Amino acid sequence: MNKSVRGIQSRNRVEVTARILSAAEQVFAEYGYSGASISRIAATAGIPKSNVIYYFETKQALYRRVVGEIFDVWRDAADTITIDSDPLDALGGYIDTKLELARTRPFGSKVWANEIIQRAPIVQDYLEDELRAWTDDKIAVIQTWIDNGQMREVSPRHLLYAIWASTQHYADFVHQVKTLNDGSDFSDVQWQETKAAVKDILLRGVGSGGS
Amino acid sequence: MNKSVRGIQSRNRVEVTARILSAAEQVFAEYGYSGASISRIAATAGIPKSNVIYYFETKQALYRRVVGEIFDVWRDAADTITIDSDPLDALGGYIDTKLELARTRPFGSKVWANEIIQRAPIVQDYLEDELRAWTDDKIAVIQTWIDNGQMREVSPRHLLYAIWASTQHYADFVHQVKTLNDGSDFSDVQWQETKAAVKDILLRGVGSGGS
DNA sequence: AAGGAATCTGCACGATCGGTCAATATTTTT
DNA sequence: AAAAATATTGACCGATCGTGCAGATTCCTT
Structure with a gap:
C-alpha cells in the first residue's frame, strides 16, 4: 500500500531517529547528562533501550547530536x-x-546550559571553532554600527552576552519564572510583555546615535 | 597542648564540615547532582568516602546544605x-x-543553576517561600521608585530577571566566556570593564526620572 | 518466492553508585 | 586510669548504569 519512493524502512528510520532525538533533548535537559539514562530516553520515545543504541551507538554520540542541533538553531x-x-x-x-526559541524549545537551551556549566566536556570544539568565529563576526558588525554613529557607544561583547543571558533565562530558569508567576506558565500576553520589556531594557539608547 | 575551649573534636568538626561543603560545592557544580559521586567529593576534600557520609547522612542532605548556603549569600x-x-x-x-560573587563563588551559582534547570527537585520550598517573598519585596521597592518619579517606567520584574541573568552569566557560563576570551580568565581590568558595561546596558535611563 | 540486508529486542556482563555496618582509633568525661 | 562518647575507616551489598551480542523479525532486492 505504501508508495513512498524510499520505502518503509527509510521513512521509519527518519521518524524513529527524530523521536529519539526529541526524547533525548527533553531527558538530557531535565536530568543532566549523567542523570539521563538511556532507558529513560527510550521509555520517553516509546521504544526499547536496545533500539536507541542501534540508532546512536553510544550515549555520548546521541548527546553530541542533540547539542549540535541546538547549536545550529541558535546560530541561524x-x-x-x-x-x-x-x-x-x-x-x-x-x-x-x-x-520565541526560549518559549518553544526550552529543552535545547537547558542542554546547552548544562554542557557549558560543566565546562563543555563534549562540545569544546564547537566553542573554539564555530562559536568564536560567529561571535567575532557579530561583534564586528555592532562595532561598525557604532563607528557609523548608528547607535551609542556600548561594549558589543557585553551587549551580546546580556542578550544571550536575558533571553535564555526564560528557557533555562523557566521553572523559577513559573514559580514566581504563581505557578502558572506565561500566557500569550505575558510573552508579548516579556519581549517588549527585554527589548526596552537592553536596547535603551540603541537606534539613536550619540549619547 | 591545644588549649581551645571547645576541644579538639569540636574544632575539627567545624573544619572538616567546611572542607566537605567547599568540595561538594565544586563537585556538584562541575558534574551536576547525578554526576557528582560521594567518592569524588571525598577525594576533593581529602578524606575517605565514609567520613563524608558520617557528617552528612545522605548525598541529598549534603546537596541541600550546599544550595541553602548559596541561597543565603545571594539574598544578602x-x-x-x-x-x-x-x-x-x-x-x-x-x-x-x-x-563580584560571580567572580569569587562561581561554583555556587552553577549549583543553583543546575537545580533550577532540573526544576528544583530538592529545593522547591525555597522558591515558593523565601524567593517569592524576597522578589515581591524588591519589585515593590522598584515600583515605588517609579511612582515617585525617581526612575523611568520599566517592568520591575523583568528588570530584576535581566540583572540576575546578566550577572550570573559570568559565573554559570564562565567557561564559554573564557573560551571567547582566547582561553584566558578575565583580568582585574576586564572585570572592572564588565561591571561598568553591565551597569551601562541594564541601568540606562534608571536614575533620571521621566521618559 | 527466495535470499540477503536492515531493523528490532531480550539477556548478560563488568563497572560504578549510594549507603550500611562493624571494627578501630581518638577525644572527652568520670 | 577507666569508661563513655565521638570520630575514622575499609569491606561489603543491592541497584542501576552503559553497552555488547545473538537471535528473531521485518523489509528490500532480484
Whole structure:
C-alpha cells in the first residue's frame, strides 16, 4: 500500500531517529547528562533501550547530536544581524527570535546550559571553532554600527552576552519564572510583555546615535 | 597542648564540615547532582568516602546544605535595594555585588543553576517561600521608585530577571566566556570593564526620572 | 518466492553508585 | 586510669548504569 519512493524502512528510520532525538533533548535537559539514562530516553520515545543504541551507538554520540542541533538553531537565529540592517531592528529581531526559541524549545537551551556549566566536556570544539568565529563576526558588525554613529557607544561583547543571558533565562530558569508567576506558565500576553520589556531594557539608547 | 575551649573534636568538626561543603560545592557544580559521586567529593576534600557520609547522612542532605548556603549569600547581596536608597546606587551596587560573587563563588551559582534547570527537585520550598517573598519585596521597592518619579517606567520584574541573568552569566557560563576570551580568565581590568558595561546596558535611563 | 540486508529486542556482563555496618582509633568525661 | 562518647575507616551489598551480542523479525532486492 505504501508508495513512498524510499520505502518503509527509510521513512521509519527518519521518524524513529527524530523521536529519539526529541526524547533525548527533553531527558538530557531535565536530568543532566549523567542523570539521563538511556532507558529513560527510550521509555520517553516509546521504544526499547536496545533500539536507541542501534540508532546512536553510544550515549555520548546521541548527546553530541542533540547539542549540535541546538547549536545550529541558535546560530541561524542571528541571521538578522548584518552591517546593512538597522541596529534596533536587527537586535530587536534577534531578541524576539531568541525569546520565541526560549518559549518553544526550552529543552535545547537547558542542554546547552548544562554542557557549558560543566565546562563543555563534549562540545569544546564547537566553542573554539564555530562559536568564536560567529561571535567575532557579530561583534564586528555592532562595532561598525557604532563607528557609523548608528547607535551609542556600548561594549558589543557585553551587549551580546546580556542578550544571550536575558533571553535564555526564560528557557533555562523557566521553572523559577513559573514559580514566581504563581505557578502558572506565561500566557500569550505575558510573552508579548516579556519581549517588549527585554527589548526596552537592553536596547535603551540603541537606534539613536550619540549619547 | 591545644588549649581551645571547645576541644579538639569540636574544632575539627567545624573544619572538616567546611572542607566537605567547599568540595561538594565544586563537585556538584562541575558534574551536576547525578554526576557528582560521594567518592569524588571525598577525594576533593581529602578524606575517605565514609567520613563524608558520617557528617552528612545522605548525598541529598549534603546537596541541600550546599544550595541553602548559596541561597543565603545571594539574598544578602541585595540588602542595598531599599525604598530610601537611590535607584542608580542601589541597583548599581547590586550588580557590582552579584558580579563580584560571580567572580569569587562561581561554583555556587552553577549549583543553583543546575537545580533550577532540573526544576528544583530538592529545593522547591525555597522558591515558593523565601524567593517569592524576597522578589515581591524588591519589585515593590522598584515600583515605588517609579511612582515617585525617581526612575523611568520599566517592568520591575523583568528588570530584576535581566540583572540576575546578566550577572550570573559570568559565573554559570564562565567557561564559554573564557573560551571567547582566547582561553584566558578575565583580568582585574576586564572585570572592572564588565561591571561598568553591565551597569551601562541594564541601568540606562534608571536614575533620571521621566521618559 | 527466495535470499540477503536492515531493523528490532531480550539477556548478560563488568563497572560504578549510594549507603550500611562493624571494627578501630581518638577525644572527652568520670 | 577507666569508661563513655565521638570520630575514622575499609569491606561489603543491592541497584542501576552503559553497552555488547545473538537471535528473531521485518523489509528490500532480484
